[in-house]
Amino acid sequence: MTTTQLSPTDLFAQVMRYDNRADPYPCYALMRERPVARMENGTWLVSGYHEIAQLLHDPRISADRLNPQAPEPALRSLLVQDPPRHDRLRRLVTGEFIPRIMGMRDHIAELVDQLLDAHTGSGPGQLDVVTDLAYPLPVTVICELLGVPREDEPVFGALSRRLTLALDPVDSPTEEQIRDAQQARDQLLQYLEGLIQQRRAEPGDDLLSALMASGDDEGPMGPVDLRVTLVLLLIAGHETTVNLIANGTLALLRDPNVLARLRSDPDLATPLVEEVLRYDPPVQMSGRSTLADIDIAGTTIPKGSRLRIMLAAGNRDPRRFPDPDRFVPDRADNAHLGFGGGIHYCVGAALARAEAQLALTALANRLTAPRLVADPPPYRRNAALRGPEHLLVAYDRLTNR
Amino acid sequence: MTKQSPPDTLRLVVDLNRCQNYGQCVYAAPTVFRFHGEESLEYDYAPGEAARREVERAAAACPVQAIALGAANEPSPLSAGSDR
Amino acid sequence: MRADRTVVVGASLAGLRAAEALRDEGFTGELTLIGDEPHEPYDRPPLSKAVLSGWLPADHTTLPRLRDIDAHWLLGTAATGLDVPGRQVVLADGRRIRYDRLLIATGTRARPWPEQAGGGLRGVHVLRGREDAERLRAALLAGPHRVLVIGAGFTGGEVASSCRDLGLAVTVTQRGAAPLASALGGVVGRAAADWYRDAGVDLRLNTTVRTLEGDSHGRLRRAVLSDGSTVEAEVAVVATGAVANTGWLAGSGLAVDDHGVTCDATCRVLTPDGAVVPEVFAAGDIARWPHPRYPGQLLRLDHWDNAVRQARTAAHNMAHGGHRVHQPLPAFWSNQFGVNCKSVGLPAIADQVVITQGTLAQRRFVAAYGRDGRLVAAVAVNSPRVLGGYAALIEAGAPFPPVLNAPDGPPQPTAVDAEFPRRSTAATAAATAATAATAATATAQRRPVMTAHP
Numbered sequence: 001m002t003t004t005q006l007s008p009t010d011l012f013a014q015v016m017r018y019d020n021r022a023d024p025y026p027c028y029a030l031m032r033e034r035p036v037a038r039m040e041n042g043t044w045l046v047s048g049y050h051e052i053a054q055l056l057h058d059p060r061i062s063a064d065r066l067n068p069q070a071p072e073p074a075l076r077s078l079l080v081q082d083p084p085r086h087d088r089l090r091r092l093v094t095g096e097f098i099p100r101i102m103g104m105r106d107h108i109a110e111l112v113d114q115l116l117d118a119h120t121g122s123g124p125g126q127l128d129v130v131t132d133l134a135y136p137l138p139v140t141v142i143c144e145l146l147g148v149p150r151e152d153e154p155v156f157g158a159l160s161r162r163l164t165l166a167l168d169p170v171d172s173p174t175e176e177q178i179r180d181a182q183q184a185r186d187q188l189l190q191y192l193e194g195l196i197q198q199r200r201a202e203p204g205d206d207l208l209s210a211l212m213a214s215g216d217d218e219g220p221m222g223p224v225d226l227r228v229t230l231v232l233l234l235i236a237g238h239e240t241t242v243n244l245i246a247n248g249t250l251a252l253l254r255d256p257n258v259l260a261r262l263r264s265d266p267d268l269a270t271p272l273v274e275e276v277l278r279y280d281p282p283v284q285m286s287g288r289s290t291l292a293d294i295d296i297a298g299t300t301i302p303k304g305s306r307l308r309i310m311l312a313a314g315n316r317d318p319r320r321f322p323d324p325d326r327f328v329p330d331r332a333d334n335a336h337l338g339f340g341g342g343i344h345y346c347v348g349a350a351l352a353r354a355e356a357q358l359a360l361t362a363l364a365n366r367l368t369a370p371r372l373v374a375d376p377p378p379y380r381r382n383a384a385l386r387g388p389e390h391l392l393v394a395y396d397r398l399t400n401r
Numbered sequence: 402m403t404k405q406s407p408p409d410t411l412r413l414v415v416d417l418n419r420c421q422n423y424g425q426c427v428y429a430a431p432t433v434f435r436f437h438g439e440e441s442l443e444y445d446y447a448p449g450e451a452a453r454r455e456v457e458r459a460a461a462a463c464p465v466q467a468i469a470l471g472a473a474n475e476p477s478p479l480s481a482g483s484d485r
Numbered sequence: 486m487r488a489d490r491t492v493v494v495g496a497s498l499a500g501l502r503a504a505e506a507l508r509d510e511g512f513t514g515e516l517t518l519i520g521d522e523p524h525e526p527y528d529r530p531p532l533s534k535a536v537l538s539g540w541l542p543a544d545h546t547t548l549p550r551l552r553d554i555d556a557h558w559l560l561g562t563a564a565t566g567l568d569v570p571g572r573q574v575v576l577a578d579g580r581r582i583r584y585d586r587l588l589i590a591t592g593t594r595a596r597p598w599p600e601q602a603g604g605g606l607r608g609v610h611v612l613r614g615r616e617d618a619e620r621l622r623a624a625l626l627a628g629p630h631r632v633l634v635i636g637a638g639f640t641g642g643e644v645a646s647s648c649r650d651l652g653l654a655v656t657v658t659q660r661g662a663a664p665l666a667s668a669l670g671g672v673v674g675r676a677a678a679d680w681y682r683d684a685g686v687d688l689r690l691n692t693t694v695r696t697l698e699g700d701s702h703g704r705l706r707r708a709v710l711s712d713g714s715t716v717e718a719e720v721a722v723v724a725t726g727a728v729a730n731t732g733w734l735a736g737s738g739l740a741v742d743d744h745g746v747t748c749d750a751t752c753r754v755l756t757p758d759g760a761v762v763p764e765v766f767a768a769g770d771i772a773r774w775p776h777p778r779y780p781g782q783l784l785r786l787d788h789w790d791n792a793v794r795q796a797r798t799a800a801h802n803m804a805h806g807g808h809r810v811h812q813p814l815p816a817f818w819s820n821q822f823g824v825n826c827k828s829v830g831l832p833a834i835a836d837q838v839v840i841t842q843g844t845l846a847q848r849r850f851v852a853a854y855g856r857d858g859r860l861v862a863a864v865a866v867n868s869p870r871v872l873g874g875y876a877a878l879i880e881a882g883a884p885f886p887p888v889l890n891a892p893d894g895p896p897q898p899t900a901v902d903a904e905f906p907r908r909s910t911a912a913t914a915a916a917t918a919a920t921a922a923t924a925a926t927a928t929a930q931r932r933p934v935m936t937a938h939p
Contacts, residue, residue, distance in 0.1 A: 057873035059842055059851070059891040082892035084843070091439075094424075102428055267454060270461045291890035295881065303890070335466040343870050345464060350428035353462060412549030414528060418790045418816045421869040422825065435540075438823025440867045443535040446528060447545045471549025 006030060008037035008045050012308065016169075016383050022376035024284070024383070025325065028313035035317075036297040044301050047310040049317035049337070051297050055309065056342035060292040063344055077232035083343065092221050093229055094347060096210040100145055101351045108354055111140055112362045113401045120398050126373065127398070129363070129391040134245035135238075138355055142237025146230065147206025148195065159188045160238040163231075168384050169287060169308060185231065192230050207233075233348075241352045243282035243387025244273070245359045246377075251276055251327050252364060253372050253393065258329050262364040269357040272329040276356065277315075277338025279327050284312040284386045286340060311337040312386075368397040411453050413460070415444055416467040425462040430455035489514045491803065492574055492582055494564045495590030495730075496520025498528065499769025499792040503588050504554045506800030516556040517582060519574065521591075523561035524615060530789060532618040533640050534820055537647035539626075543619045564591070567737040569762060575733075586803050589734070589746055589754065589767040590796070593727035593787060598635070603697025608705030609721045612640060624720045625651055632656070633708050633718040635694050637664035641724035642677070642821040649684045649822070656687040656716045658694055658708075661906045669828070669864055671904025672838050673852050676845040676866075680822040687716075697721055727787060729771050739765065745773040745785045750810045752799035766803055768795040777812050779831065788817045814876055824848055827869055829876040830862030838903035842891045843868060851875065854903060855885025 006014070014020055014027045028047060031037070035048025046052050055061055064082040078089045115133050119125060127133070139157065143150050166173065166181030173181075195208060203209040211229065214221050221229070251272075252259045262268050288307040293300055301307070314337045316324040321331075339346035346352070363370070373392035380389045413433075415426075422442055426434040433448040433456055448456060460468040491507060493500045496518045504518055520526070527546040535541035559576070566575030573581040595611035598604035608629075610621045625632065625648060634645045637659035648655045661667060663674025664681060681688045693711040700706050708716045729745040740747035740757045746767045748754045752774070754765040769792040773783040791813060798811040818827045832838075835854035843850030843866075851871060854862035860883045863875035878887060886900045 054874065054877050057871055058877070059871050059874050059889045059894070062892055064892065084849075084893045087849070087893070098424070098428060102431060267457065270458050274461050291892065292888045333466050334461070335464060339464065341464060342873075345423055345870075350425060350462070353429075353458075412547060414549050416790075416793075417530070417818050418827070421872075423870075437535070437538075437540075437820065438825065440825035440869055441820035441823065443531070443540060443820075445541060445545050446531075446549070447547055469549060469551055471551045 007040070008034065009039040009041070012039055012045055015310075018379075018381065021379040021381075021383065021386065024312070024386075025316060028310060028316060031310060031313050032317060036299055036301065038299075038301075038305075043306040043308055045308050045310060047313035047317075048297065049314040049320035052309055052311065052314040052337060053341060054296065055288065055294070055307065056337075056340060056344075058294065060290060060294055061288045061307070062291050063288055077228040078347075079232055079344065086343065088216065088218065089221070089225055089229065090343075090347065092214045092216065092225075093211070093233075096207055096214055097145075097233075097347065098350070100207055100210075101348075101354070104141070104351070105354050105358070108137070108141060109358045109362075111137055112358050116362060116366055116398060117401070120400055122397065124394065124396050125398060127367070127393045127395065129249045129393050130242060130246050130388055131390065133359055133363070134242045134249070134391070137245065137359055138237050138241035138352070141351065141355065142233060145207045146233065147199070147204050147208045148234070152191070156188055156191055156234060157238060159184045159191070160235050163188065163235060164239045164382060164385055168382050169285065188231055188234070189227055192227055196226070236346075236348050239382075239385050240282045240348075241355050243385065244276060244352055244356045246388045246391050247280040247282065248273060248276040248356055248360045249363060249391060249393070250372070250375075250377070250388070251279065251329075252360060253370055254375070255327060258327065259364055259370075261329060262361065266361050266365075268329055269361045271331060271334065272360065273353055273356045274334045274336060274338075275327060275329055275331050278321070278331070278334055278336035279315065281312050281315060281336070281338040282385065282387060283338070283340070283346075285310050285384050286344075311340065362401075363393075366399050366401065367393065367395040368399065370395045410472050411450055411456060411470070412447055412472060413444070413456060413468060413470050414446060415442065416469070417442065419465050419467040420463075421465055423464045425464060426459035426468060429459040429462050434459060489585035490517070490583060491515070491586045491588070492517045492519065492584035493588045493590060494519045494574060494733075495588075495592055495769065495771075496522070496526050496558070496560060497590070497592055497769070497792075498526065498548065498789065499590040499592070499796045500588070501526040501548060501550075502793050503590060503768055503796035503800045504556055505550070505552050506797045507804055508552060508554050510801055510804035512800075512804045514585075516554060517559060517584075518556050519559045519562055519564050519576070519582065521561070521563035522614060525560070527615060529613070532615065533612055533643035534647060536618045537612075537622055537625070537644065538650045539622065543615045543622070546615065564733045567734055567739070569738050569765065572764065585764060587765045588796075588799055588803065589765065589771060590769045590792075591730040591733070592770040593729050593745075595723065596726045596728050598697065598721075598723040598725075602695070603699060603705070603708075604723075605703070606697055606699040606705040607703055608699075608719050609697060609723065611723050612644060613727075621720075621722065625653060627719075628653075629719040630654060631716065631718040631720075633658070633694075633716055633721040634724060635708075635721060636660075636724035636726070637677075637681070637688065637690075638668065638724060638726075639665065639819040639821070641722070642681070643819060644722050644724060645681065645686050646684065646821040646823075649686060654687070655685075656689060656718065657681060658689045658692045658710060660691070660693050662690055662904075664688070666904070666906050667833065669832050669852075670835065670838055670854070671906070672840075672901060673845075673864060673866075674904070676848070676850075679846075680824055680848070684822045694721075727770070729785075731771065745771045747783060748772055748774050750775050750777060750812065751802050751808045752795060752811055753802070766799045768792065768799040774811060777810060778814075779834065784815075786815055788815060790816045814880055816876075824866055825869060826864065826866050827872050828862060828864045829872055830854065830860075830879045832862040832864060832903070833905060835861050835903045835905070837885065837900045839886045839898050839900040840895060841887065841889050841898055842871065842893045844895075851891075853885065853887055855900065858885055859883070860885045860887050 011031045015024045031047040035051045037045050078086050162184035199209045286309045290305045292303045339349045377388040377391045422440045434444045437443045526548045536543050563577040565577050595613040631654040632648045634641045634657040645655045663671050664677040666674035695709045698707050728743045731741040734741045740755045748767045752766045753761045770787045773785040776784045794813045816829045832854045835856045837855045841853045849867040852864045865872040
């Protein structure tokens with residue numbers, strides 16, 4: 001095995017550097033040479049598949065304590081909560097969310113087609129897959145689900161983006177960054193407050209009304225939990241699936257064989273989306289902390305340490321995935337970390353999968369001779385929620401459905 | 402993949418030791434998988450060819466890859482035939 | 486590798502997976518599978534749950550073939566004898582099947598209720614095979630006024646749970662002080678007693694059935710219990726354990742008894758004096774072997790996971806003459822009363838237990854088991870997503886009680902006596918307790934049986 005001259009601190013800095021946004025994977029490969037390594041600031045990088053999988057299932061891990069990005073405890077969504085509060089909130093949310101998404105496939109397919117129909121024509125053209133499809137699709141779906149007016153989207157879409165920037169793992173966010181994130185959060189909560197008041201007066205059959213009415217033997221979902229859950233669902237609907245669809249489009253258009261195979265076999269979309277989640281996951285990393293000393297990979301992470309769980313690095317670990325840097329659309333035994341693992345496994349995974357499968361199938365089927373205008377495309381700032389800012393695709397023809 | 406299999410030969414089994422009840426199979430193929438209680442998975446080992454697409458989605462979505470698909474049978478006959 | 490004749494006796498989970506693994510390992514010779522049931526290999530765990538409750542038809546439990554194995558199938562054909570020197574399996578119809586390599590995977594059967602105590606009455610059931618499940622299902626559909634379940638082990642609990650799902654009145658008798666006590670100890674067992682009672686089961690602890698009584702037509706009518714009371718019931722399910730299907734091996738010269746077939750850690754079967762029979766292997770519920778993690782005893786695991794993994798190890802060694810050691814971390818699950826219960830390690834060898842996450846009362850907890858200051862097992866109830874962390878700790882030989890500080894753990898985790906019944910340092914005594922006591926099951930015994938190393 002080669003050894004690198006770069007320290008864990010340097011390697012993480014390289015991953016965070018915007019210059020490396022389009023391809024952080026060589027940095028991850030160097031990182032994996034020491035799958036568990038301490039940075040100078042005391043935070044530990046975890047980049048090996050098996051080490052990540054073990055820690056995500058370890059009872060000595062917290063998503064709550066020591067999380068510098070987390071707001072004050074009362075305002076934490078289930079993403080940054082520990083059991084038992086996390087478990088209860090998650091049960092309440094999934095109890096309402098999941099039944100609503102299970103029958104949505106046909107509707108999502110219709111939305112995909114509608115978004116593409118806007119560009120149907122006889123001749124060559126260009127599509128920005130991000131702004132024309134990958135972004136509006138999940139946003140429309142989450143707005144419909146929640147019962148949030150689609151025309152308000154520019155307002156909370158911008159707020160969502162400002163909040164997301166603050167989610168990137170910066171050691172010492174500047175006061176300005178902290179202030180801006182707080183402002184965005186407050187404005188989003190304020191916006192939601194109006195919706196909640198409106199639903200209180202006039203409940204609908206939407207997810208928002210259902211969450212307001214939800215409860216268990218401990219009582220109804222609390223008002224704060226309701227609000228942070230709504231913020232979480234909105235952000236997740238805005239900032240993650242967009243990257244899954246865009247990253248999947250990149251994989252399709254970078255390899256003509258992959259595109260051809262998807263065209264000839266629409267069922268390939270199922271494993272293909274799993275491979276996107278492995279090969280180029282929308283959520284690249286996640287934060288945790290240790291509640292006790294943990295012996296792992298020949299070292300001891302002391303109690304009270306912060307962890308950077310490098311999901312995208314684990315997904316390319318050759319100890320787990322044969323030929324990990326190759327995109328294999330029908331890869332077998334693909335137990336990737338794209339949606340995390342353990343008790344915090346992505347609540348919206350099923351929805352994201354359906355959206356990505358249908359969007360990628362439609363792109364493959366309806367675009368004639370699609371090609372990337374710029375490769376790599378311009379990327380968004382975020383290193384953690386990573387994906388293209390725009391993804392221009394030129395084509396000879398966009399056919400009718 | 403077993404797409405060339407004759408009709409109604411879809412069979413599956415879930416390694417319930419590996420299963421952590423993420424529920425992705427229930428969401429992908431609700432006619433084949435179900436929860437009985439909060440964390441107990443039940444499923445149909447022989448759901449029929451009509452469910453194949455849903456079952457393949459369920460198997461692909463399993464975060465711990467605990468669902469194994471296979472065929473019902475192989476060409477050799479089930480028999481008490483003579484020893485060779 | 487030699488292209489020769491391999492015979493697998495036992496066409497259930499272990500037999501099928503072994504046959505597939507043999508082909509995976511490159512075995513190209515003649516392969517014969519012999520099974521006494523007329524069915525293709527099927528899975529047993531759902532029989533006491535989804536099949537009994539009616540959600541899943543019994544014939545929808547057939548196991549998938551994970552690959553083509555190009556085998557001769559002799560189904561509905563019991564093996565009745567084994568000629569080790571002549572390398573032949575003797576079938577019930579008198580045929581003899583020659584082998585160069587043999588895998589014994591005939592598993593276990595439910596311990597029947599004694600004839601002299603009413604075992605021959607109509608309405609008395611066991612639950613092991615598909616026909617058992619179909620018969621019991623039909624009996625439950627007939628609407629008995631009460632079902633008696635004898636034994637509150639895993640199968641007993643699953644059957645009682647399914648009966649309650651069907652709205653049937655259920656009485657469960659249990660020899661020990663709590664359900665599951667011999668498998669999981671009294672601390673977790675007492676929590677399980679609440680699952681029974683909250684589901685409306687009439688649970689009779691420290692109680693055995695003295696005899697079953699029928700009417701003049703030979704139909705079960707009531708049970709007389711050890712406390713002298715009677716329970717009126719038209720259906721009884723005997724869930725008092727399993728015995729190994731070793732009858733066909735009598736006189737074979739192999740080390741066999743009701744507890745199983747003794748083999749070494751590489752799945753090779755032994756003679757009573759401990760000599761290896763190099764061409765005869767065993768896997769699954771029937772195999773007893775010295776697990777390197779648990780020295781000084783023989784282990785037999787009626788676990789689904791063990792059947793699959795031991796089949797693979799045996800197949801590897803059969804195909805290559807290899808010496809791969811079978812040393813899995815034991816693992817099993819049970820679903821009953823809406824509770825998912827998963828275990829890693831060997832709870833039954835523990836002397837202490839500590840609740841590390843959740844609470845017993847909430848039916849969402851993890852119990853960690855320790856012995857001599859080491860973590861040896863963990864049982865997760867409705868908490869399947871954290872168990873992997875405990876498995877890693879057990880394999881690493883972590884100290885007990887473990888320092889976890891889990892956010893949903895008690896403020897002061899306190900290790901207490903795990904309360905396993907009739908614990909004895911003599912391994913033979915433990916084996917006696919295991920077979921005589923309660924936890925054994927029809928679909929999977931899920932309790933290790935330990936016996937002294939010969």
